[in-house]
Each structure stands twice: as structure tokens, then as C-alpha cells.
Amino acid sequence: MAFLTDDKLVIVGAGGAIGSTMVQTALTMRLTSNLCLYDVVAPGMMGVMEEMFHCGYDGVTLTATTDPEEAFKDAKYIISSGGAPRKAGMTREDLLAGNCAIARGLGENIKKYCPDLKHLIVIFNPADLTGLVALLYSGLKPSQVTTLAALDSTRLQSAIAKKFGVKQYEVTGCATYGGHGEQMAVFGSAVKVKGTPLYDLIGTDACSEADWEQLKKDTTQGGAKIIELRGRSSWQSPAYCSVEMIRAIMGGESFRWPAGTYVKNEKYQNIMMAMDTTLSTAGCTYQMPKGTAEEMAKLDQSYAHLCKMRDELVTLGIIPAISEWGKINPNL
Amino acid sequence: MAFLTDDKLVIVGAGGAIGSTMVQTALTMRLTSNLCLYDVVAPGMMGVMEEMFHCGYDGVTLTATTDPEEAFKDAKYIISSGGAPRKAGMTREDLLAGNCAIARGLGENIKKYCPDLKHLIVIFNPADLTGLVALLYSGLKPSQVTTLAALDSTRLQSAIAKKFGVKQYEVTGCATYGGHGEQMAVFGSAVKVKGTPLYDLIGTDACSEADWEQLKKDTTQGGAKIIELRGRSSWQSPAYCSVEMIRAIMGGESFRWPAGTYVKNEKYQNIMMAMDTTLSTAGCTYQMPKGTAEEMAKLDQSYAHLCKMRDELVTLGIIPAISEWGKINPNL
Numbered sequence: 256m257a258f259l260t261d262d263k264l265v266i267v268g269a270g271g272a273i274g275s276t277m278v279q280t281a282l283t284m285r286l287t288s289n290l291c292l293y294d295v296v297a298p299g300m301m302g303v304m305e306e307m308f309h310c311g312y313d314g315v316t317l318t319a320t321t322d323p324e325e326a327f328k329d330a331k332y333i334i335s336s337g338g339a340p341r342k343a344g345m346t347r348e349d350l351l352a353g354n355c356a357i358a359r360g361l362g363e364n365i366k367k368y369c370p371d372l373k374h375l376i377v378i379f380n381p382a383d384l385t386g387l388v389a390l391l392y393s394g395l396k397p398s399q400v401t402t403l404a405a406l407d408s409t410r411l412q413s414a415i416a417k418k419f420g421v422k423q424y425e426v427t428g429c430a431t432y433g434g435h436g437e438q439m440a441v442f443g444s445a446v447k448v449k450g451t452p453l454y455d456l457i458g459t460d461a462c463s464e465a466d467w468e469q470l471k472k473d474t475t476q477g478g479a480k481i482i483e484l485r486g487r488s489s490w491q492s493p494a495y496c497s498v499e500m501i502r503a504i505m506g507g508e509s510f511r512w513p514a515g516t517y518v519k520n521e522k523y524q525n526i527m528m529a530m531d532t533t534l535s536t537a538g539c540t541y542q543m544p545k546g547t548a549e550e551m552a553k554l555d556q557s558y559a560h561l562c563k564m565r566d567e568l569v570t571l572g573i574i575p576a577i578s579e580w581g582k583i584n585p586n587l
Numbered sequence: 588m589a590f591l592t593d594d595k596l597v598i599v600g601a602g603g604a605i606g607s608t609m610v611q612t613a614l615t616m617r618l619t620s621n622l623c624l625y626d627v628v629a630p631g632m633m634g635v636m637e638e639m640f641h642c643g644y645d646g647v648t649l650t651a652t653t654d655p656e657e658a659f660k661d662a663k664y665i666i667s668s669g670g671a672p673r674k675a676g677m678t679r680e681d682l683l684a685g686n687c688a689i690a691r692g693l694g695e696n697i698k699k700y701c702p703d704l705k706h707l708i709v710i711f712n713p714a715d716l717t718g719l720v721a722l723l724y725s726g727l728k729p730s731q732v733t734t735l736a737a738l739d740s741t742r743l744q745s746a747i748a749k750k751f752g753v754k755q756y757e758v759t760g761c762a763t764y765g766g767h768g769e770q771m772a773v774f775g776s777a778v779k780v781k782g783t784p785l786y787d788l789i790g791t792d793a794c795s796e797a798d799w800e801q802l803k804k805d806t807t808q809g810g811a812k813i814i815e816l817r818g819r820s821s822w823q824s825p826a827y828c829s830v831e832m833i834r835a836i837m838g839g840e841s842f843r844w845p846a847g848t849y850v851k852n853e854k855y856q857n858i859m860m861a862m863d864t865t866l867s868t869a870g871c872t873y874q875m876p877k878g879t880a881e882e883m884a885k886l887d888q889s890y891a892h893l894c895k896m897r898d899e900l901v902t903l904g905i906i907p908a909i910s911e912w913g914k915i916n917p918n919l
Binding site for chain 1 (some may be wrong): 640644756809812827
């Protein structure tokens with residue numbers, strides 16, 4: 256079976272649950288013949304490497320390293336799940352500051368070791384912010400950096416399918432936009448349930464207004480449900496969806512969900528958030544989502560919330576004031 | 588993307604590390620549009636189900652149940668990882684009695700709920716014995732039941748590649764036969780390193796006789812290495828290789844490694860062990876491996892070891908004496 260590319264793909268955080276699943280998914284999809292595992296801790300990563308050797312993937316060159324220079328040299332694609340998880344006693348700000356500092360290091364390593372990188376996908380939380388920081392310090396173009404936002408849309412699709420007792424793939428047009436936190440904007444306008452517009456069904460016996468509110472709540476809290484059932488936050492779905500994203504960027508099958516992208520238009524500026532995106536070998540392009548006045552107002556709120564977090568990063572000294580960004584990355 | 592089949596595939600032990608990875612691998616490979624998760628414990632399995640929903644696999648009907656009747660009804664393919672795992676310090680043989688009782692239940696459920704099953708793959712250890720017991724009680728034909736044996740061969744390939752400093756796929760013809768325990772027979776006769784027969788290289792500066800003994804040892808202990816590095820026994824590679832097996836059985840890409848199969852020929856009888864196998868929609872066919880006198884003697888030893896374990900099962904009352912097998916399964 257042919258590979259989609261022979262360009263080097265680096266999985267950052269390859270020793271972790273998400274990273275190891277990304278490695279295996281990328282190899283199973285036969286995305287590239289050249290895959291590098293990178294992690295700051297060796298034993299877990301080497302265990303993943305051994306497992307991949309034992310899979311016997313044909314025609315693949317695998318490397319593994321804890322040295323960022325060795326990992327990033329000649330890299331053309333990077334997916335990074337390499338953040339620190341939130342631990343007991345940590346405030347949200349601690350997580351924000353800690354992971355954004357990691358994202359800054361990621362961006363700086365890209366600028367230093369692989370400025371010719373084609374695309375970076377950032378998936379560690381809060382991804383809207385870590386993605387923004389990594390973009391800033393990487394020197395890459397906005398079209399070259401995306402964040403994982405798809406899980407909110409697939410959770411919406413899943414929640415609606417359960418509610419109406421249909422197969423998940425019979426629910427189409429699901430999307431959430433804006434931030435990837437609980438302040439996301441859930442868009443129902445384009446959703447169809449077996450061909451019938453969702454908004455024609457809301458308020459009927461099949462789905463009350465309160466039910467719809469609950470569905471939106473289930474969507475924003477889909478991640479918490481996994482923690483409840485499996486005893487830890489999700490890893491299979493973030494790994495899978497982010498590898499689907501890089502597949503589209505490599506020229507493979509198109510990606511069906513929104514991605515987080517850098518936005519600078521008449522309404523929203525200097526922020527990373529989920530928009531109506533298209534991923535291809537040209538990178539990520541976006542347009543404004545179309546929705547009801549209520550949905551657009553929700554998107555405004557989500558944007559405002561993200562701006563607040565971004566400004567916090569300025570206050571914390573992790574990123575400079577927006578007016579200074581052009582000095583670090585002229586593409587912004 | 589089309590599916591290989593619409594027949595029902597059941598993953599037994601779907602809530603576990605191996606099972607959940609098999610579910611995801613089968614869906615990522617788009618083997619079937621009809622996949623059922625089965626486990627005796629609900630929460631973990633439902634967590635896997637949620638994760639798969641969040642992946643948004645298109646066109647797939649997923650079900651999950653703790654009821655064997657619901658799971659097995661109309662099943663055409665089953666892969667079972669549903670045994671108790673091996674813990675650090677335990678040999679595969681330690682697991683014998685407990686997991687063979689589970690295998691008996693698996694076979695009985697197949698006979699009761701899905702006698703039209705096309706193929707069963709058993710991967711919980713000691714797989715040679717659990718596979719044999721499941722075959723006996725399932726009533727299936729020998730060609731319809733296989734066990735996972737591939738990891739020994741991929742570990743051999745990996746060990747040789749490291750030793751000679753070549754890419755893993757440049758080492759060809761790797762195979763181990765007989766049991767999947769430490770008594771396996773490692774065959775080097777057909778191995779080539781970048782086109783050069785391995786046996787021409789052994790005894791040279793590149794690889795002493797002692798080095799070759801060490802390589803064989805590394806092969807038989809490849810699983811222990813994973814426990815050492817990751818703190819638990821392997822899950823990504825057994826999941827991946829067993830899904831590759833069922834893909835071949837479904838008519839997909841051919842499977843490149845030996846599988847465990849029921850053997851009854853002039854030399855070996857009434858045993859399940861790795862042979863030179865071919866997997867296809869016709870099931871599993873095999874021929875005797877070809878090797879040096881020393882290798883064949885090692886295979887005899889491995890067979891004798893398996894017979895001892897099989898006879899232990901008779902003594903323990905888990906299976907009847909061989910003379911009685913035909914009453915339970917006329918195909919044997």
C-alpha cells in the first residue's frame with residue numbers, strides 16, 4: 256500500500272496515551288513512510304516505539320528521540336499533544352500559563368529547527384490559546400497552524416443521534432464554532448436529522464426546547480463523560496481526529512469538521528478559534544460560519560471569552576502585547 | 588470510503604486496552620460498517636463507545652452490550668481479547684487455567700448464538716491453549732479459528748534489524764513457529780538481511796553465534812520489554828496484528844505472518860500452534876514450516892511443551908480426553 260507522502264511527520268508527546276494512539280493511527284492510515292516520535296521522557300516513548308516495531312508496519316522508517324533538534328530537523332508536519340495535564344491543586348491559570356509556556360517552546364523550536372514546516376496541529380489544552388502562542392513564536396503563516404476543535408462537533412452529532420434514535424451518520428451539518436472550552440458556540444442551523452432540519456424538530460414532541468438546551472450541554476460536557484466512564488480524559492478520539500486533520504493537509508481525504516484557525520477579519524482579530532474551515536495541501540482556509548442571530552451572538556461571546564484569556568497571557572508575560580506580535584511573526 | 592464487508596464484527600473485551608485499540612483500528616481500516624463492542628463490564632466499554640462516537644466514523648453502525656446473546660447473534664467475525672491480562676512476573680502458563688475456562692465459555696456462546704460464524708481469532712494468553720479450547724467448544728471447523736502468533740515474528744524482525752543497523756522492512760522471511768510462549772521455535776533459515784541470508788552472516792564479525800542466541804532470546808522476551816518500558820503488557824501491537832488478521836480473512840490485504848492454527852498431521856496432532864499459514868476468505872490453511880534439522884527439533888520441543896499444557900487442561904477437567912473431542916466438535 257502506498258503512502259500519502261514520504262515527508263517527515265513528528266508526533267510530539269508520543270509516549271502519552273494520545274500521542275501513542277496518534278502514532279499508531281498515522282501508521283495504520285499509511286500517511287507517511289517517515290515518522291518520528293518525540294517526547295521529553297524516554298521510557299514510555301521507547302515502549303511505544305517497540306510496540307510499533309512489533310506491529311511490523313511495512314516500508315516505514317521510525318525514529319524516536321528526546322532531543323528537539325533531532326526530532327524537528329527536516330520535519331514537514333507536526334502534531335503536538337505534548338502539554339501537561341491539569342493536576343490536583345492546580346488553578347486554571349496555572350494550566351494556562353504552564354501549557355502556553357510549553358507552546359511557546361514548541362513554536363521556538365519550529366522557528367529554529369524546521370522553519371520549512373508545512374503544517375502544525377496543536378491539540379493540548381486550552382488548545383485555542385496554546386495554538387495561538389505556538390503560531391506566534393513559530394513564525395509560520397496563519398494557514399499553517401490549526402488546533403483540534405472537531406470533538407465538539409462530533410459530540411453534538413452523537414448527542415442528537417441518541418436523542419432522535421437515529422444512526423450517528425444520519426445526522427449531518429453538525430458544527431460548533433469559537434472556543435473549544437465550555438464557552439463554545441453550538442450551531443444547530445445547518446443540522447439535519449435524516450434530512451429534516453433540526454430547527455423544524457425543536458419544539459415538537461420529538462425534542463422540546465429544554466431537550467435542545469440539554470443536548471447543547473451534553474455537547475460541551477462530552478469530555479467529562481469520558482472521564483466519568485474511563486477514569487481519565489479522552490485519548491482515542493482526539494488522536495484519531497487530529498490524524499484525520501493532517502491526512503487532509505497531506506492531500507488525503509477531506510476533513511469534515513471545523514478546525515481552530517487564526518482569525519483576523521472585520522469582526523474578530525488576533526485570535527485562534529474554530530471557524531468554517533477547509534483543510535488541504537494549501538493549509539487551512541476559513542470563512543465566517545453562517546447562523547441565526549442567536550448563534551452569531553453566542554459566537555461573539557465565545558470570541559470575547561477567548562480574548563480575555565489571550566489578554567491574560569499578555570499580563571502574565573507569556574506573550575507580548577498584540578502591537579508587538581509582528582516583530583516576532585511578520586505573518587500575523 | 589467503502590467497507591470491506593457489512594458483516595457483523597464483534598470485539599470481545601472491548602473495554603480493555605487491547606479491545607479498545609482493536610475497535611479503533613478496525614474502524615480506521617474501515618473493515619466493516621457493523622461493529623459490536625462486547626465486554627462483561629459496562630462502564631469502560633461505554634467509554635470506548637463514546638470515544639468512537641466522538642471520532643465521527645462515517646457510515647458505521649456501532650453497538651455495545653454486556654449480554655453475550657445480543658453480542659453474538661448474527662456475528663460473522665469475532666476477535667476476543669477478553670481474558671485476564673498477564674502481570675509482571677507471571678508467565679503465560681500461569682494464566683492457563685483461568686483463561687481456558689473463559690475460552691470454554693467463549694466457544695459455548697459461539698455454538699449457542701452464532702454457529703454460522705465465519706471466523707474467530709483468539710488473542711488472550713496462553714493463546715495456543717485458549718484458542719484450542721475455544722475451537723473445541725465452538726463446534727467450528729479448524730480453518731475457522733486462529734490465534735495471534737505474529738508478534739514473535741515481528742519481534743524477531745525488529746531484533747535483527749537493530750542488530751544489523753538496517754530498516755526493519757529490509758529484514759525479510761522472519762517467522763517463529765510452534766507455541767507462542769517462551770518455548771517458541773525461532774526460524775532463521777528463510778531470513779534475509781537486505782537480501783543476504785541471515786545464516787551467511789552468523790559467525791561473521793557482524794553477528795557471532797552468541798549474538799544470534801541473544802537475538803532469539805530478545806525475540807522470546809519482546810513482551811517483557813514492553814512491560815519494563817510502559818509498566819504494563821503490550822496492547823497496541825496485539826490489537827493491530829489481530830485486526831490485520833481479520834482483514835485478510837475478510838478478503839482484504841494478505842497477512843504476512845504466521846498464525847496459530849489447529850494442527851493434525853502425520854507429525855503433530857490435536858494441538859493449536861503457529862504454522863506456515865495463509866489467511867483468506869476460505870479461512871486458515873497451513874503447511875509444515877521448512878527449516879534446518881535444528882529448527883525442526885526445536886519445533887518438536889515446542890509441540891511437546893504445548894501437549895503437556897493441553898494434557899494439564901485434561902487433568903484440570905477443563906477439556907475432556909482427546910478421544911472424547913469428536914463428541915463436542917465433530918470437525919476435530
